[in-house]
Amino acid sequence: MSTPLVIGLSAVIVAVTDETPRVLVVRRPGAAGELALPSGPLDPDRDRTLELALRNWVRTQTGLELGYVEQLYTFGDRVRGRSGEEEARELSIAYLALVREGGAPEATGAGWLDVYDLFPWEDWRQGRPPEIDRVLAPLLARWADGAGGEAAAARRERIDIVFGLGGTPGDGERVLDRYELLYEARAVGESVRDRGGRSRPAPGTGQVLALDHRRILAVALGRLRGKLRYRPVVFELLPPLFTLSQLQRAVEALAGLRLHQQNFRRLIEQAGLVEGTGRRETRTGGRPAELFRFRREVLRERPAPGVGLPGRREAPPGGEREGAGERAGSRGMRARNREPAG
Amino acid sequence: MSTPLVIGLSAVIVAVTDETPRVLVVRRPGAAGELALPSGPLDPDRDRTLELALRNWVRTQTGLELGYVEQLYTFGDRVRGRSGEEEARELSIAYLALVREGGAPEATGAGWLDVYDLFPWEDWRQGRPPEIDRVLAPLLARWADGAGGEAAAARRERIDIVFGLGGTPGDGERVLDRYELLYEARAVGESVRDRGGRSRPAPGTGQVLALDHRRILAVALGRLRGKLRYRPVVFELLPPLFTLSQLQRAVEALAGLRLHQQNFRRLIEQAGLVEGTGRRETRTGGRPAELFRFRREVLRERPAPGVGLPGRREAPPGGEREGAGERAGSRGMRARNREPAG
DNA sequence: TCAAAAGTGTTATCCTTACACCCATGT
DNA sequence: ACATGGGTGTAAGGATAACACTTTTGA
Numbered sequence: 001m002s003t004p005l006v007i008g009l010s011a012v013i014v015a016v017t018d019e020t021p022r023v024l025v026v027r028r029p030g031a032a033g034e035l036a037l038p039s040g041p042l043d044p045d046r047d048r049t050l051e052l053a054l055r056n057w058v059r060t061q062t063g064l065e066l067g068y069v070e071q072l073y074t075f076g077d078r079v080r081g082r083s084g085e086e087e088a089r090e091l092s093i094a095y096l097a098l099v100r101e102g103g104a105p106e107a108t109g110a111g112w113l114d115v116y117d118l119f120p121w122e123d124w125r126q127g128r129p130p131e132i133d134r135v136l137a138p139l140l141a142r143w144a145d146g147a148g149g150e151a152a153a154a155r156r157e158r159i160d161i162v163f164g165l166g167g168t169p170g171d172g173e174r175v176l177d178r179y180e181l182l183y184e185a186r187a188v189g190e191s192v193r194d195r196g197g198r199s200r201p202a203p204g205t206g207q208v209l210a211l212d213h214r215r216i217l218a219v220a221l222g223r224l225r226g227k228l229r230y231r232p233v234v235f236e237l238l239p240p241l242f243t244l245s246q247l248q249r250a251v252e253a254l255a256g257l258r259l260h261q262q263n264f265r266r267l268i269e270q271a272g273l274v275e276g277t278g279r280r281e282t283r284t285g286g287r288p289a290e291l292f293r294f295r296r297e298v299l300r301e302r303p304a305p306g307v308g309l310p311g312r313r314e315a316p317p318g319g320e321r322e323g324a325g326e327r328a329g330s331r332g333m334r335a336r337n338r339e340p341a342g
Numbered sequence: 343m344s345t346p347l348v349i350g351l352s353a354v355i356v357a358v359t360d361e362t363p364r365v366l367v368v369r370r371p372g373a374a375g376e377l378a379l380p381s382g383p384l385d386p387d388r389d390r391t392l393e394l395a396l397r398n399w400v401r402t403q404t405g406l407e408l409g410y411v412e413q414l415y416t417f418g419d420r421v422r423g424r425s426g427e428e429e430a431r432e433l434s435i436a437y438l439a440l441v442r443e444g445g446a447p448e449a450t451g452a453g454w455l456d457v458y459d460l461f462p463w464e465d466w467r468q469g470r471p472p473e474i475d476r477v478l479a480p481l482l483a484r485w486a487d488g489a490g491g492e493a494a495a496a497r498r499e500r501i502d503i504v505f506g507l508g509g510t511p512g513d514g515e516r517v518l519d520r521y522e523l524l525y526e527a528r529a530v531g532e533s534v535r536d537r538g539g540r541s542r543p544a545p546g547t548g549q550v551l552a553l554d555h556r557r558i559l560a561v562a563l564g565r566l567r568g569k570l571r572y573r574p575v576v577f578e579l580l581p582p583l584f585t586l587s588q589l590q591r592a593v594e595a596l597a598g599l600r601l602h603q604q605n606f607r608r609l610i611e612q613a614g615l616v617e618g619t620g621r622r623e624t625r626t627g628g629r630p631a632e633l634f635r636f637r638r639e640v641l642r643e644r645p646a647p648g649v650g651l652p653g654r655r656e657a658p659p660g661g662e663r664e665g666a667g668e669r670a671g672s673r674g675m676r677a678r679n680r681e682p683a684g
Numbered sequence: 685t686c687a688a689a690a691g692t693g694t695t696a697t698c699c700t701t702a703c704a705c706c707c708a709t710g711t
Numbered sequence: 712a713c714a715t716g717g718g719t720g721t722a723a724g725g726a727t728a729a730c731a732c733t734t735t736t737g738a
Contacts, residue, residue, distance in 0.1 A: 005386050007347065007433065042418075044347045044431050050418040074416040074435050076384075076392040089386050091349065093416050161641055171645035245717080263701065265718070270699095286716030287708035300503055303513035308700090587689080605728060607691075612726095628689025629735035650727090 008092040009054045010039035010213065012072065012220035013064065015099050015112065016237045021253045022112040023217060026061055028210055036210035037217070038062055038110065039092065054095050062110040068098040068236040073219050075212060094216045096223060098236035115221060116256070118206045118214055121163075122175060122221065123256045131204035136187060137165065139202070143185035172255055172309070175222035179215060190214060225255055230304035232273060235294040243281050243289035244268065251307050259309075267308045272298045350434040351396045352381035352555065354414065354562035355406065357441050357454065358579045363595045364454040365559060368403055370552055378552035379559070380404055380452065381434065396437050404452040410440040410578040415561050417554060436558045438565060440578040457563060458598070460548045460556055463505075464517060464563065465598045473546035478529060479507065481544070485527035514597055514651070517564035521557060532556060567597055572646035574615060577636040585623050585631035586610065593649050601651075609650050614640045 013024040025035045040057035047053030055066050072094040116123040120131045140163070144155035162177040164170020182205070183191045189201030189208035201208060208214065227233050234250050248264050268274055274292040282288045298305045355366040367377045382399035389395030397408050414436040458465040462473045482505070486497035504519040506512020524547070525533045531543030531550035543550065550556065569575050576592050590606050610616055616634040624630045640647045 005347075005349065005384075007349075042347075048419065050416070071415060073413060074392070076435070077390065093418070157642065164645075169643070169645045243717085260701075261716095262703085262718080267700085282709080283716075285710070285714080287710095287718080289717055300499065301511070303506075303511045585690085602728070603689095604691080604730085609727080624736080625689075627687080627737065629691080629737095631690055652728095 006090045007042040008039050008090050009042055009050065009057060010037045010092050010094045010216055011054055011058050011066075011097055012037060012094065012217055013058065013062075013066070013097045013099060014115070014220070014224065014237070015101060016250045016253050017101065017112075019249045019253050021115040023115050023118070023220075024062060024064070024110055025113050025209070026108075026110045034210040035113070035207070035213075037094075037213045042093075050093060051095070054097075058097070061108065063108045064099065064110075066097045066099065068233070070096050070223075072096050072216070072223060075216065092212075092216075094219065096220045098224075098233065100237060100239060113207065115217070118209070118217060119175065119179070119221065120204055120206050121178065122172075124172075125252055125256060125258045132163070135202055135204040136163075136182065139187040140181065140185050143187075172257065173222045173226045175225070176215070176218040179218040183215070188214070221254075225309075228254060228307050229309055230306040232294060232298065232305050234307065241277060241279070241291040241293055243283075243291060244274070245289060247274070247292070251309075255309050257309065271305060271308070272301055273305060273307070348432045349384040350381050350432050351384055351392065351399055352379045352434050352436045352558055353396055353400050353408075353439055354379060354436065354559055355400065355404075355408070355439045355441060356457070356562070356566065356579070357443060358592045358595050359443065359454075361591045361595050363457040365457050365460070365562075366404060366406070366452055367455050367551070368450075368452045376552040377455070377549070377555075379436075379555045384435075392435060393437070396439075400439070403450065405450045406441065406452075408439045408441065410575070412438050412565075414438050414558065414565060417558065434554075434558075436561065438562045440566075440575065442579060442581060455549065457559070460551070460559060461517065461521070461563065462546055462548050463520065464514075466514075467594055467598060467600045474505065477544055477546040478524065479505075481529040482523065482527050485529075514599065515564045515568045517567070518557070518560040521560040525557070530556070563596075567651075570596060570649050571651055572648040574636060574640065574647050576649065583619060583621070583633040583635055585625075585633060586616070587631060589616070589634070593651075597651050599651065613647060613650070614643060615647060615649070 011024075015022050015024075024038060026038050028034045028036045038058050038061045040061065042050065042053050047056065050071070051069055054069065058064055058066055074091065074093045076089075076091040121129050121136055123129055140159050141156075144152050144159060146152075147155055159181065160166040162171075162174050162181055179188070182188045186192060186195075187202070188205050190212070192199055192201060193208065206214075209217070224233065228251060234247065234254070237250055238246060244265050245261075247268065248259060248261065251264075252259055272295055275295045276290050276292050279291045280288040281291050353366075357364050357366075366380060368380050370376045370378045380400050380403045382403065384392065384395050389398065392413070393411055396411065400406055400408055416433065416435045418431075418433040463471050463478055465471055482501050483498075486494050486501060488494075489497055501523065502508040504513075504516050504523055521530070524530045528534060528537075529544070530547050532554070534541055534543060535550065548556075551559070566575065570593060576589065576596070579592055580588060586607050587603075589610065590601060590603065593606075594601055614637055617637045618632050618634050621633045622630040623633050
């Protein structure tokens, strides 16, 4: 007798309202009402394509009509832990969708969550997130030390690389690597839960989601951050007309970084990504801003139009490498196009 | 009664021998002995993870033990055409694997194919591939004209963008976009076959594979080309010790471009990607070359270590845009780090 | 001695970064 | 008037691209 195999489709639906990136979640009927991504099984008879199936599910569960959709990853490892339950194995195909606003999915019980409530260590807009040094780094260090000599060194190297500690420049796109590391180190609630534990996760380790949904979200955020660089995806999240500040804040919200304003504007304009409409937005405080729109022609002009984030190049400015003991002081992430972060 | 759903795992196994990128294919038992990627169904009871399942299948079908493996994409649309057959629907999860050499999979009936026999239009190392202007561009133009006025213009724009015609700079990574376009335009054998047609594909449109395997390969090549830029994946394809020329030729083989030698060497070295061993390779013809090895420490030093290919930036050098009629003369792809192509 | 490939040095150009400053509105 | 955010100019630094040239082997 073979294990029944169900194909699930999950959606990471992202919007940016004001300055916060949000993700749509539903409350699961069963269990303790855990939060979960909208998802449902594939019906091979009805759904002609996977993407259509996904759109259907999202419509019925949240009332939302999706626009931009992209496949993320297929997760198929046997569900961790859950020992004894012996539930049907699920293969889940995850998608990323971008929508323009917090619409009105409230009626259906779905709601928006701040992405950085799930990943507090990913938001560097106010400078280095305090959770890293206060909670995560110590937990990770203990975990690394817990292994034998060889393995401990390997773990430490991995921590340095993915979190950008110890003089290693960080990479904003390695969201999944960071989450997986925290999972392995049992620093996030899911790894405790999946082992049948009952202890509460430490504060600062972020909101727990059902199943492996936070992992899926980590893949989504990493992918989205990467894509910002070379595809004009931000515009999927903005209204047709927007000011350059709105654009910048949306990018910053996703990248989790504060960017240098003057250069941002110039880069965007000289990249040909936007064009001014004569109209201006009379704003709160300060000079009215011009309204811009996305310039579609850029697709013909450039092979990979994107917004240009810092990172990706050389080693950090301060010379070779910091002393092994001196971790807390390091900013980790590169500071090229970054604002001083106040 | 519901359609049976089978989960298939497919592997795009890539190696680079001398100067040609190769992919491993097997001859399918049924049908007319079509060539196909190694693949097999997932056994939910035996295989704990998808990746392990894949490794098992590859081992039994080709005798190969895989090293680097990465998930590519999950294809699940109802199999095109095949009208009447009403076969079980298959969901196939595709993986990319990199191996070091053409091993000895001959015994098992598997064999290596030159990737550019499948995508002749992707190899720009000898300059612009003649197939583009001789075969593909005319076919595509006819296809575009076949649509109504509005749609025809849209099709033409799409052609320009993905093939880099008409002054639009090309992007070596859009391998899938180009293949899909050719499929839609019925320029490749698969689209004829999937519609039940029997006519032979035009010469220059590349070797046909079973099912959607060439599409999968297109995804793989595009992904690999992209990854070259920011992850040290080439080294998975090279022996532990190699000369800089070997490295360059491997990169060129995958990127389908010829690179400027002097700058390539400098970039690689100053990126800290390799380190010299004192040893030298006494070669055929010319001065002996030093043997290098991959410098693992680069992972700690840089957020995204890769080889730096041309492209990705601005519009082509020759000013605004070429006249609409003047297509054949355009090089299309950018020529920044490119050799004059002789 | 010559061909072929390896390897080095130098310069021009262009993108990115940083800094300084002016503009337009609401209170 | 001044605070606030919008918007522009310009110069320094750094990375790439292009070019010229030297070194070391085998035939």
